[in-house]
Amino acid sequence: DAGITQSPRYKITETGRQVTLMCHQTWSHSYMFWYRQDLGHGLRLIYYSAAADITDKGEVPDGYVVSRSKTENFPLTLESATRSQTSVYFCATGQGALGYTFGSGTRLTVV
Amino acid sequence: SQQGEEDPQALSIQEGENATMNCSYKTSINNLQWYRQNSGRGLVHLILIRSNEREKHSGRLRVTLDTSKKSSSLLITASRAADTASYFCATDEAGGDMRFGAGTRLTVKP
Numbered sequence: 001d002a003g004i005t006q007s008p009r010y011k012i013t014e015t016g017r018q019v020t021l022m023c024h025q026t027w028s029h030s031y032m033f034w035y036r037q038d039l040g041h042g043l044r045l046i047y048y049s050a051a052a053d054i055t056d057k058g059e060v061p062d063g064y065v066v067s068r069s070k071t072e073n074f075p076l077t078l079e080s081a082t083r084s085q086t087s088v089y090f091c092a093t094g095q096g097a098l099g100y101t102f103g104s105g106t107r108l109t110v111v
Numbered sequence: 112s113q114q115g116e117e118d119p120q121a122l123s124i125q126e127g128e129n130a131t132m133n134c135s136y137k138t139s140i141n142n143l144q145w146y147r148q149n150s151g152r153g154l155v156h157l158i159l160i161r162s163n164e165r166e167k168h169s170g171r172l173r174v175t176l177d178t179s180k181k182s183s184s185l186l187i188t189a190s191r192a193a194d195t196a197s198y199f200c201a202t203d204e205a206g207g208d209m210r211f212g213a214g215t216r217l218t219v220k221p
Contacts, residue, residue, distance in 0.1 A: 033208070099156035
């Protein structure tokens with residue numbers, strides 16, 4: 001099915017563990033984004049990518065790593081999870097002129 | 112830092128009334144977009160207005176953009192209970208990234 005999918009929907013991990021959140025889109029859109037959403041902060045941009053093999057930092061990139069070896073995938077890795085990274089993570093994709101489409105989100109809890 | 116700031120933070124109205132939300136931003140933009148988020152769900156794109164446009168309509172939505180004041184407004188006319196959601200503005204900047212404000216929580220009472 002066409003669209004954008006995030007996995008997993010829910011994840012509980014321990015402090016210090018590495019965890020990867022997946023994002024996949026079927027449209028071959030150029031842009032992909034990762035946001036985190038916390039109460040009182042709205043959505044904050046973590047990383048974005050304008051094309052395969054091109055990534056840029058957003059507002060809050062520390063503690064996160066991204067890659068974009070293929071246009072359709074944009075995984076987000078927390079190298080050593082901390083409690084402050086407990087959040088809801090959203091991936092988005094689009095071409096800009098028509099707006100962007102968001103995934104359903106991943107609720108991550110770090111204990 | 113976040114680019115857009117919505118005002119008010121929360122808005123409560125009766126069904127049938129109009130709802131107006133405002134967004135201010137800080138730097139030059141290519142376009143400004145409004146999104147809606149129902150509780151526990153992802154964001155849904157509502158409308159995009161380019162930097163050279165001043166007003167745009169889509170159904171019951173009307174968006175204005177004033178680049179001299181770096182501000183935008185979203186008007187929802189004849190609101191319905193189903194319009195209850197959080198509304199966010201997002202600015203598409205020259206560098207390609209997209210920044211959001213903290214959102215306006217709209218409650219429409221039946």
